[in-house]
Amino acid sequence: MPIIIRLLHLVSFLCLAMLMLRTSWDAEAEATNPVEYQYKFCPRGTNNTASIIYIYNLSKLFNRKLHEEGGNSLYRNASVGDNPDKVYGLFLCRFDVSHQVCQNCIFDAIDILVESCNGTKEATIWYDICMVCYSNKFFATTLDTSPFLCVKNENYTTEPDKLAQILNQTFNDEIRNAASSDSKYAAQTINISSFDTLQTTVHCIPDLSKSDCNVCLNSAVAQIPTCSKGKLGARIFCASCSIRYELYRFLVDTPTVTVTAPNKTSKRWITIAEAASAIIVFLLSTSFLWCIIRRRNKRVR
Numbered sequence: 001m002p003i004i005i006r007l008l009h010l011v012s013f014l015c016l017a018m019l020m021l022r023t024s025w026d027a028e029a030e031a032t033n034p035v036e037y038q039y040k041f042c043p044r045g046t047n048n049t050a051s052i053i054y055i056y057n058l059s060k061l062f063n064r065k066l067h068e069e070g071g072n073s074l075y076r077n078a079s080v081g082d083n084p085d086k087v088y089g090l091f092l093c094r095f096d097v098s099h100q101v102c103q104n105c106i107f108d109a110i111d112i113l114v115e116s117c118n119g120t121k122e123a124t125i126w127y128d129i130c131m132v133c134y135s136n137k138f139f140a141t142t143l144d145t146s147p148f149l150c151v152k153n154e155n156y157t158t159e160p161d162k163l164a165q166i167l168n169q170t171f172n173d174e175i176r177n178a179a180s181s182d183s184k185y186a187a188q189t190i191n192i193s194s195f196d197t198l199q200t201t202v203h204c205i206p207d208l209s210k211s212d213c214n215v216c217l218n219s220a221v222a223q224i225p226t227c228s229k230g231k232l233g234a235r236i237f238c239a240s241c242s243i244r245y246e247l248y249r250f251l252v253d254t255p256t257v258t259v260t261a262p263n264k265t266s267k268r269w270i271t272i273a274e275a276a277s278a279i280i281v282f283l284l285s286t287s288f289l290w291c292i293i294r295r296r297n298k299r300v301r
Helices: 002-019 027-031 052-068 099-116 160-180 210-221 224-228 264-300
Strands: 037-041 075-080 087-093 123-127 130-135 149-152 185-191 197-204 233-237 241-246
Touching (some): 037 099, 037 149, 037 233, 052 075, 052 130, 087 099, 160 185, 160 210, 160 224, 197 210
Antiparallel strands (some): 087 130, 149 233
């Protein structure tokens, strides 16, 4: 079986290498990229190690399901393959951004996941305006409030009690509206003084139930006293939802950023990567069967 072991190592390397070539960006697009990376979560361990076929399915999920078929959406969940190598994944963008800006964020997120979390069965990454998740288990309708990530403004308000009271009322209203809507999203802009404007958002994965969305968002709001009490702003993320508040305008109606789509060369690399991965899986299966037949023939002799 040493041949099979060597083939496994070769296939692992080639699949991951091909997957990492999935997109390339022009320097101009990188310079004007408005998205801000926050945090990634890709637990390691033997129980989270992906197979060769799983990695191949993951590349198809990223390219076809989330990129090509999800290009005109701000939310999409999809799956590729069959058990035990079936991959589930989704992306979710903030609902005030354009499809182009959303896809820009998704591209960047996938690049980091491929580079930093390769070989794992599950991972999640959060950006300022989007999140991308994948797993070997269906999760789009399952409430998950871990891990919590808090990104806070380092500046303090001069009236923390007043801000806390306003936030409490504002988030209560938003959570009620978001949980009852199909989008599971709500946002508000409030002038709290002649100088200060408060903007807030709450967002659940749209496939969550009303009750689970309520639980998730209230759990996120409950993090504010320990995460960002008295701070001028904060973003709190978890697997199923997120909230944000700032004492400045961050919501957008018409994004002014210039986004450059992947060029033809990068799309060609994606196609080559998928084709190469499929051929490699076929060769591996053929080699494995050949070894079995050879061993059986030796026994017969």
